[in-house]
Amino acid sequence: MILQVIIQLCFLLGFQKNWGFSVAEDNLSKCFKSGKPILEYISNLKDEIRATKQKRLEFEQDNNKLRERLLKISYLKAQDDAKSDQINRLRTANEDLRTVLWQFAEQQNNIGRIEGYIIDMLNKQKNEIEEGKHNEAKVQEELKKEIEELRKGETKSKSQTEIEMNLKSIIESLNRSLATEKANRIEAFKKLASKSKELGNCKAKVKNCSNEIKELNSQVNSYKKNITTTRLDLCKERIPNTGCKGHASGIHMIAVNKLDPFSAFCNGDIEGGGWIVIQKQFDGSVDFNRTWTEYRQGFGNVGGEFFIGLEKLHSITNSGSSELYMQLGFFNGSFNFAAYDNFSIGSEDEKYELKSLGRFRGTAPNNMNYHLNQKFSTFDQDNDPWVEGNCAFAVGGGWWYKYCLRVHFNGRYYKSKVNKINSINWGADFESLKSAQMLIRLK
Ligand SMILES: [Ca+2]
Numbered sequence: 001m002i003l004q005v006i007i008q009l010c011f012l013l014g015f016q017k018n019w020g021f022s023v024a025e026d027n028l029s030k031c032f033k034s035g036k037p038i039l040e041y042i043s044n045l046k047d048e049i050r051a052t053k054q055k056r057l058e059f060e061q062d063n064n065k066l067r068e069r070l071l072k073i074s075y076l077k078a079q080d081d082a083k084s085d086q087i088n089r090l091r092t093a094n095e096d097l098r099t100v101l102w103q104f105a106e107q108q109n110n111i112g113r114i115e116g117y118i119i120d121m122l123n124k125q126k127n128e129i130e131e132g133k134h135n136e137a138k139v140q141e142e143l144k145k146e147i148e149e150l151r152k153g154e155t156k157s158k159s160q161t162e163i164e165m166n167l168k169s170i171i172e173s174l175n176r177s178l179a180t181e182k183a184n185r186i187e188a189f190k191k192l193a194s195k196s197k198e199l200g201n202c203k204a205k206v207k208n209c210s211n212e213i214k215e216l217n218s219q220v221n222s223y224k225k226n227i228t229t230t231r232l233d234l235c236k237e238r239i240p241n242t243g244c245k246g247h248a249s250g251i252h253m254i255a256v257n258k259l260d261p262f263s264a265f266c267n268g269d270i271e272g273g274g275w276i277v278i279q280k281q282f283d284g285s286v287d288f289n290r291t292w293t294e295y296r297q298g299f300g301n302v303g304g305e306f307f308i309g310l311e312k313l314h315s316i317t318n319s320g321s322s323e324l325y326m327q328l329g330f331f332n333g334s335f336n337f338a339a340y341d342n343f344s345i346g347s348e349d350e351k352y353e354l355k356s357l358g359r360f361r362g363t364a365p366n367n368m369n370y371h372l373n374q375k376f377s378t379f380d381q382d383n384d385p386w387v388e389g390n391c392a393f394a395v396g397g398g399w400w401y402k403y404c405l406r407v408h409f410n411g412r413y414y415k416s417k418v419n420k421i422n423s424i425n426w427g428a429d430f431e432s433l434k435s436a437q438m439l440i441r442l443k
Helices: 001-018 027-239 292-297 310-317 367-372 391-395
Strands: 250-254 261-267 273-280 321-330 335-340 354-356 360-362 435-442
Touching: 250 354, 273 310, 292 310, 310 435
Parallel strands: none
Antiparallel strands: 250 261, 261 273, 273 435, 321 335, 321 435, 335 360
């Protein structure tokens, strides 16, 4: 192959030199001569390549051997790991075995102790049995002795008969005592039954007595009522139906219209007297924030602070024409008044409406007129026109509230001057009054 390449090269060189296809023999000889070192070089190169190939082959063989060794080492290592793992497992198993052996030894120890205990117990029982046998023998011995003695005693049957006779006599005596006791008890029981009957009779009598007493009490109450009525009738006859007319200032028994005579505070000093005081506040001793029922019945003390009661007020003002006098006492010691000549209050069905005031006169402004035609309200009964609320609940104290007030004689008593809507006031800046009283006079 290489030789062919050289020949071709020589032909090419000859062609180039002569510009034709004919090649001279000397030129070819020269060409071979000059190509000889190249051929040698190439031959050497070829040898080297062969040697290199051989080396490469050897290297690959070595490499394969090394790989095999590596595989072997890996296999050995894996085997080694497996063995190591097995050793560990064996160690653990060994530990477990030790624990089991230790527990076994412990149990063996316990068993030994239990065995010892059982042996002790057995020995004890054995001793007890032996002792029992000994005792049994002793008892048997004693029994034998007793039997012998009994046998001997049979000869003493005579004295035994005597004893039996005595016992029989005692039993007979006891039976007799028992019979006597029984008879006594029967007698006592009969007496008890008789007493029980007597007791029953007594109870019935007591019951009758109790009923009689009840009846008598009822009669007494009836008499009392009659006496009270009679006294009231007598009072009515004696007390003129003219209220406080002719009375000096103070508490008096008065009669008005069809009302039973009652104790009232009369005022004989203001404008010729004859006034019945229907409301009074001057020291704060009585709470005026009361229920509807209390305002209906009246509350407080006639001699001190009080409200006469709406029911009575309705009856009085409906008996005929009445004047109203409202007195305002200020903290500076001065007084004002507001008077109306035709004061009347409606019935409870009408919620004690302020039905009439009449003509006004006075030193105070005509503020009471604001409350005309308003129903009475208390914190537990809202009769005011304020839709959203209850003035009596908001302010305190019963009154003929509207939206809510320009006069409030049933307000809270303050011991010094304040400007509060819940005070006793006559509207203007809600200045609290030192005293307030309402009086009525029959015309
Ligand atoms: Ca209301």
